[in-house]
Amino acid sequence: MKLLPSLLAGLLLAFASLAWAASVDINSADAKTLETLDGIGPSKAAAIVEYRSKNGPFKSVDELEKVPGIGQATLTKNRSNITLGGKAAAKPADKKDGK
Secondary structure, eight states, X not given: OTHHHHHHHHHHHXXXXXXXXXXXXTTTOOHHHHTTSTTOOHHHHHHHHHHHHHHXXXXXXXXXXXXXXXXXXXXXXXXXXXXXXXXXXXXXXXXXXXX
């Protein structure tokens, strides 16, 4: 029974970290916060912060593809967890007729 409080505390921390990672503002998050996104480690997080400092705030989530090491797969995995200045990121428009 001594294990139960530790187990419960661990589960609470795990769920809290999932909820915390649920929404990351890519225009204000520090590198450590950006690392909570799926597939974003220290070097990619630093590249996002560097890109943002050189180019200003992101205008869209798709602009993340201009950051070295960030591709479409990373965007797809994280789009629902990314915000821009407190607003949820818009989904890309459906491409019709190959446009």
